[in-house]
Every structure is written in C-alpha cells, then in structure tokens.
Amino acid sequence: MIVNQPIGVIDSGVGGLTVAKEIMRQLPNEEIVYFGDNLRCPYGPRPFTEVQTYTWQMVRYLLRHHDIKMLVIACNTATAAVYEQIKEALSIPVIGVIHPGARSALKESHTRHIGVIGTVGTINSKAYVHALHDIYKNVVVTDLACPEFVPLVESGDLNSRHTRDVIRERLNLIKHDPKMDTLILGCTHYPLLREVIKDVVGDKIQLIDSGEETAREVSTILYHKNIKRKLETKPHHIFYTTGSPSIMGMIVQNWLALFPEVNTVSLEEIEMIG
Numbered sequence: 613m614i615v616n617q618p619i620g621v622i623d624s625g626v627g628g629l630t631v632a633k634e635i636m637r638q639l640p641n642e643e644i645v646y647f648g649d650n651l652r653c654p655y656g657p658r659p660f661t662e663v664q665t666y667t668w669q670m671v672r673y674l675l676r677h678h679d680i681k682m683l684v685i686a687c688n689t690a691t692a693a694v695y696e697q698i699k700e701a702l703s704i705p706v707i708g709v710i711h712p713g714a715r716s717a718l719k720e721s722h723t724r725h726i727g728v729i730g731t732v733g734t735i736n737s738k739a740y741v742h743a744l745h746d747i748y749k750n751v752v753v754t755d756l757a758c759p760e761f762v763p764l765v766e767s768g769d770l771n772s773r774h775t776r777d778v779i780r781e782r783l784n785l786i787k788h789d790p791k792m793d794t795l796i797l798g799c800t801h802y803p804l805l806r807e808v809i810k811d812v813v814g815d816k817i818q819l820i821d822s823g824e825e826t827a828r829e830v831s832t833i834l835y836h837k838n839i840k841r842k843l844e845t846k847p848h849h850i851f852y853t854t855g856s857p858s859i860m861g862m863i864v865q866n867w868l869a870l871f872p873e874v875n876t877v878s879l880e881e882i883e884m885i886g
Contacts, residue, residue: 615839618643618850619830620680622670625653625766625855626863627801628686631709633868634823635684635830636849641840643847645678650855651879654762655689656731656799663693663733669882671698673852676885680704681839684830688713688799688822689731692739705833712829713796713822714743720818721794724748727786727817728755730798731762740798756786758799765801768859771808779805780812787813797821804867852877 621632625648632644647670649655655663667690674680682705685691685698691708699706717726728740735757744751760778769775786792795817797803803821810819834840841847850873853860857874864872 614681615842617679617681618645619682619684620645620647620671620674620678621684621686622647622649622667622674622690623687623800624648624655624666624689625650625762625801626860627762627765627799627804628684629864629867630800630803630821631684631686631823631826634827636868638827638831639834639840641844641847642834643841643849645674645680645850645852647674647852647877648855648860650766650853650860652854653766654731654759655687656733656757656759656762658733660693660733660737663690664697667694667698669885671702672885673877673882678850682707682830682833684826685709686800686826688739689733692734692737705837707826707829707833709800709822709826710739710798711743712825713798713820714740714747716822716825717794717796717820718744718747718751720820721751723791723793724750725752725754725789725791725793727789727792727795728753728798729758729761729783729786729795729802730755732757732759734798740796752791754786754789754792755798756782758782758802761805762799762801765804766859768863770804775805776808776811779808783809783812787817792817794818794820849873851875854879854882
C-alpha cells in the first residue's frame with residue numbers, strides 16, 4: 613500500500629538531515645529513506661545542469677529501490693535548479709525547501725528586511741528573493757553566498773576555533789545592517805552551524821531554517837492525500853551516501869540520536885540509472 617511506503621529525502625550531503633530530523637519529530641510514525649550525495653558535495657558551485665543531473669540520479673535510485681510515496685528535496689541548490697522540473701515529471705508529491713523557508717521568515721520578521729545566506733548557486737539563482745517577493749512584494753532582501761560553510765559541515769567540523777573564525781569573517785559582511793531582523797539559513801547544512809552563527813549575528817536577528825515549515829507541509833499533504841502511514845510498527849529509517857558511511861553514520865548518530873543503517877552507493881551505480 614502506498615500509505616506505508618517511505619518518504620524520500622535527498623540532499624547534496626548531510627545538510628538535509630536537519631529537514632529529516634524535523635519530519636521525524638512531527639511525524640514519528642513515518643519512515644524515511646535518505647540519500648546524501650556526499651562524494652559530489654557541495655552542489656553550490658556547480659552549474660545548474662550538473663545539479664539537475666545529480667539530483668535526478670538520486671530521485672531515480674529511490675524510486676527504483678524504495679518506491680517512495682513522497683519526495684522532499686532537502687537541498688536549497690537542488691530546489692532552485694530542478695524542483696519545478698521534478699514536480700512536473702513525477703506522479704508523487706514533491707516538496708522543496710525554499711518556499712517553506714520564505715514563508716517562515718515573513719511570519720517572524722517585523723521590519724520586513726530579511727537576510728539570506730546560502731551557497732553560490734542558491735544565491736545567484738535569486739530563488740529566495742523571488743519566493744519572498746511572491747509572498748510580500750515590499751520585502752527588502754539582503755543575500756550573501758557563504759561557500760566555505762558546507763565543507764565545514766561535511767567534514768564534521770561544527771564548532772572548532774577555525775569554524776568560528778570562518779563564520780565570523782563571512783557574516784561580518786551582512787550582520788551590521790540595522791534594519792535586518794531575520795536571517796534565513798538558505799542551505800540545509802547551515803542549521804548544523806546554528807550555534808556559531810547565532811553567536812556571531814547576535815540575539816536581535818532571528819534565525820530561520822526551513823526544516824520545521826517543510827515538515828508541516830509534508831504533514832499537510834500526507835493528510836489531504838490520505839497517505840499517512842497506517843502501520844503501528846516502529847519506522848525503520850534507511851540512509852544512503854555516495855561518500856563515507858562512517859562520517860554519515862557519525863553525523864546521523866549525533867544529530868538524530870539514531871544508530872543508523874548507512875549504505876554506500878557508488879557513482880557508477882546511480883549513473884547507470886541515469
């Protein structure tokens with residue numbers, strides 16, 4: 613039965629675990645199958661055509677091996693590059709992370725001056741700028757690419773002195789705007805650096821990550837389509853990576869408090885699927 617099939621969550625690496633965590637919190641009965649393309653991470657500096665190809669490879673792998681009932685593209689760069697294309701092509705519900713993040717930011721902002729940090733690809737696409745203006749045309753948006761942040765997360769370096777110095781130097785370019793009261797963490801890797809980012813920008817700026825709002829959207833769609841999981845057995849979550857299963861396993865264990873089943877998928881295997 614489709615109701616008992618898992619929800620697929622894909623990301624360029626481990627950042628999408630921040631979205632998966634929120635889905636698990638809000639929907640504890642649902643099973644998740646997660647695919648992180650860690651070996652080819654980060655997606656941010658890559659051409660969008662390449663991001664589209666890599667994202668489709670993950671999607672087709674999950675469809676072939678798990679027949680997922682819903683797809684969450686938990687990567688801002690992939691959402692900007694290929695969300696509309698995938699949504700149009702698939703018969704299952706497809707959710708990205710950009711519009712949920714934009715809606716959440718506008719709910720929290722009082723000044724309607726919102727900052728966005730993200731990968732080079734996401735920032736250059738202006739996807740958040742367009743999403744925010746679609747909701748409220750008079751919003752002021754200040755955006756900044758932070759290409760150094762994803763490699764820090766992928767290496768597991770979340771709170772070292774080096775990480776703090778890198779984040780402080782980059783965010784000094786944006787944090788002094790007196791009217792900005794809300795900052796969107798426009799990459800799902802960035803919530804793993806939330807503690808350091810918060811220390812740098814201070815308490816006057818509200819940090820927004822799209823995980824909570826995305827999970828709400830997942831819940832709403834499952835309810836309206838009547839495809840919430842019916843089984844009462846404990847869900848069995850599965851994780852795939854093109855990179856190191858030990859690094860992925862360590863981050864899953866630390867972030868999700870799970871002892872995960874992590875499977876390595878070779879590039880040759882997903883490239884054969886197309």
